[in-house]
Amino acid sequence: MSVPEVLRDKDLMRSWSRSRRCNGQTIALVPTMGFLHEGHLSLIRTAKSLADLIIVSIYVNPSQFSPSEDLSTYPSDISGDLRKLSAAGVNAVFCPAELYHSASGNELGGHREAINGERVVASCLEDVGSGHETWIRVERLEKGMCGTSRPVFFRGVATVVAKLFNIVEPDVAVFGKKDYQQWRVICRMVRDLDFDVKVIGSDIIRDFDGLAMSSRNVHLSPTQREKALSINRSLSKAKLAAEKGQKNCQDLKDLVKQTISEAGGKIDYVEIMEQQGLRPVEEISCPVVICVAAWFGNVRLIDNLEID
Numbered sequence: 621m622s623v624p625e626v627l628r629d630k631d632l633m634r635s636w637s638r639s640r641r642c643n644g645q646t647i648a649l650v651p652t653m654g655f656l657h658e659g660h661l662s663l664i665r666t667a668k669s670l671a672d673l674i675i676v677s678i679y680v681n682p683s684q685f686s687p688s689e690d691l692s693t694y695p696s697d698i699s700g701d702l703r704k705l706s707a708a709g710v711n712a713v714f715c716p717a718e719l720y721h722s723a724s725g726n727e728l729g730g731h732r733e734a735i736n737g738e739r740v741v742a743s744c745l746e747d748v749g750s751g752h753e754t755w756i757r758v759e760r761l762e763k764g765m766c767g768t769s770r771p772v773f774f775r776g777v778a779t780v781v782a783k784l785f786n787i788v789e790p791d792v793a794v795f796g797k798k799d800y801q802q803w804r805v806i807c808r809m810v811r812d813l814d815f816d817v818k819v820i821g822s823d824i825i826r827d828f829d830g831l832a833m834s835s836r837n838v839h840l841s842p843t844q845r846e847k848a849l850s851i852n853r854s855l856s857k858a859k860l861a862a863e864k865g866q867k868n869c870q871d872l873k874d875l876v877k878q879t880i881s882e883a884g885g886k887i888d889y890v891e892i893m894e895q896q897g898l899r900p901v902e903e904i905s906c907p908v909v910i911c912v913a914a915w916f917g918n919v920r921l922i923d924n925l926e927i928d
């Protein structure tokens with residue numbers, strides 16, 4: 621077990637990376653928001669098969685949360701994460717305190733301020749008069765599904781991932797297919813803006829009972845967790861129905877919605893999209909992905925299943 625180098629400063633991160641690339645070593649980046657689980661570790665294993673050195677970034681990006689979302693309660697355990705990353709054989713961990721410039725020109729987004737000892741969070745950067753004003757929009761792919769319920773999400777993700785690519789300068793970057801739309805948005809950004817980075821989508825890792833692993837699962841009560849198993853159950857049912865010949869997407873979506881609602885989940889969306897461009901499909905005649913987001917109490921979970 622070797623302890624990875626922990627870098628908090630973007631210039632140091634860039635020179636760490638550049639010096640290794642100058643020596644001919646290839647670098648894979650695995651961007652995360654921390655509170656690591658087996659899903660993240662599987663991305664690291666994928667990354668290790670693709671590059672000489674692995675960098676994991678841990679940064680809870682404020683600009684992808686709107687003010688009503690869960691930035692302030694996003695789980696964190698940096699010492700646990702560092703232990704897992706050491707065991708996983710990662711070479712460096714990039715965990716900047718802040719990545720955005722403030723209006724004063726300092727590198728402080730100002731999204732977390734202690735007022736009267738309480739942690740107050742303004743999650744959308746403009747709300748606090750940040751100096752940051754450059755955003756990447758992946759105009760069609762960012763719309764619909766998670767883009768509807770999380771209006772600043774993909775703008776924030778695309779922008780922070782572009783920043784990470786510019787700082788780390790990786791050869792390869794690995795993302796989870798659990799966040800399917802996010803993965804496709806990043807692939808499109810890389811293609812459209814000519815980033816010299818190969819983007820890889822890595823398969824969803826599920827817990828023993830089928831629940832897709834997610835940092836937010838920690839907020840589920842045992843009863844909510846039990847109910848949340850309906851997501852994977854509903855996706856498997858729909859896939860089986862499709863394989864048996866049910867090609868009508870409305871019927872398949874209704875099956876998914878009914879299974880989750882009956883278990884006590886509140887549907888955010890259920891969509892069936894073609895895999896590459898995420899355009900909605902009415903009859904299955906090409907590889908599709910069924911994408912779901914649903915609430916269990918205050919926890920919003922996403923999941924999906926590809927039908928090839």
Ligand SMILES: Nc1ncnc2c1ncn2[C@@H]1O[C@H](COP(=O)(O)OP(=O)(O)OP(=O)(O)O)[C@@H](O)[C@H]1O
Nearest residue numbers: 652653654659795796798799824825833834835836
């Ligand atoms: N179960 C999983 N299988 C595969 N990849 C995953 C899984 N969970 C997360 N990832 C991937 O890990 C990367 C970092 O994700 P993040 O740190 O937001 O974790 P998360 O578990 O997705 O958290 P959240 O609770 O926000 O959904 C993303 O590319 C994401 O798709």
Ligand SMILES: CC(C)(CO)[C@@H](O)C(=O)[O-]
Nearest residue numbers: 651652653681777780799
């Ligand atoms: C890609 C990412 C690290 C950007 O903040 C985040 O959205 C995530 O963890 O999936």
Ligand code: BAL
Nearest residue numbers: 653684685773799802
């Ligand atoms: N894994 C996606 C990060 C988010 O939900 O904000």
